Amino acid sequence: MSISKWLFAQWYDVLNSIVEPKVIPYRHLTAGKSHGKTLEVGGGTGANLPYFQKTSSLTIVEPDVHMRNKLSQRVNHLNKDISIVKSFGETLPFEDNSFDSVVTTLVLCMVHDVEKVILEIYRVLKPGGIFFFYEHTVAESFYGKLLQQLLDPIWIFATTGCHLKRDILGAIKVSPFTKLEYDTFNLNVGIPITIPNIVGSVAK
Ligand SMILES: C[S@@+](CC[C@H](N)C(=O)[O-])C[C@H]1O[C@@H](n2cnc3c(N)ncnc32)[C@H](O)[C@@H]1O
Numbered sequence: 001m002s003i004s005k006w007l008f009a010q011w012y013d014v015l016n017s018i019v020e021p022k023v024i025p026y027r028h029l030t031a032g033k034s035h036g037k038t039l040e041v042g043g044g045t046g047a048n049l050p051y052f053q054k055t056s057s058l059t060i061v062e063p064d065v066h067m068r069n070k071l072s073q074r075v076n077h078l079n080k081d082i083s084i085v086k087s088f089g090e091t092l093p094f095e096d097n098s099f100d101s102v103v104t105t106l107v108l109c110m111v112h113d114v115e116k117v118i119l120e121i122y123r124v125l126k127p128g129g130i131f132f133f134y135e136h137t138v139a140e141s142f143y144g145k146l147l148q149q150l151l152d153p154i155w156i157f158a159t160t161g162c163h164l165k166r167d168i169l170g171a172i173k174v175s176p177f178t179k180l181e182y183d184t185f186n187l188n189v190g191i192p193i194t195i196p197n198i199v200g201s202v203a204k
Helices: 002-028 065-078 114-124 142-158 168-173
Strands: 036-041 055-061 082-085 099-105 125-136 178-188 194-203
Touching: 002 065, 002 099, 002 125, 002 178, 036 114, 055 099, 065 082, 099 114, 114 125, 114 168, 125 168, 168 178, 168 194
Parallel strands: 036 055, 036 099, 055 082, 099 125
Antiparallel strands: 125 194, 178 194
């Protein structure tokens, strides 16, 4: 698993460079809107770093050592006070009511337990704090779901754990968060497959 994780960390930025121009608006709507004391869960190689412009402090949780190495290199070049923490979203090593904003982008598809991560994000947010998310999610149409079902095993293998057909919106809706605002849309990545996406925020 470690070699595949290493490979995924190496090709992640290459894959990202293909879709990144389409994804930038959603980084602005999540990382770009975060403010005050901010936590990013699953920071990967640091694709959101340029968009955290309104934060007073930034902590990034990333469990994977290979992703974390790339993230550290990027953070070092920025010369900004950013903490990188080795941990999982399911067990965030922070006190209750610690952050003004929490951000996830393309992470809830990969975690072991989506509900647990959302509850942890709720716990570490201050009352009134905002959780900003941008994720790909389960398709609405029958054929979209079928395609996701067929592609899921190979995609999980190729990405070391990214699930195509998770109902992220459903998981957020049953959480204790309030003031749900979101937009769903299909991300067209230039091949004849569109990817159902969700971007939005909820408040504690
Ligand atoms: C697809 S990448 C997204 C990276 C980055 N957020 C972005 O937008 O490019 C998913 C990241 O989530 C991390 N991850 C996987 N499981 C996790 C978990 N249980 N808790 C926190 N992060 C996790 C992975 O290591 C990976 O870096």
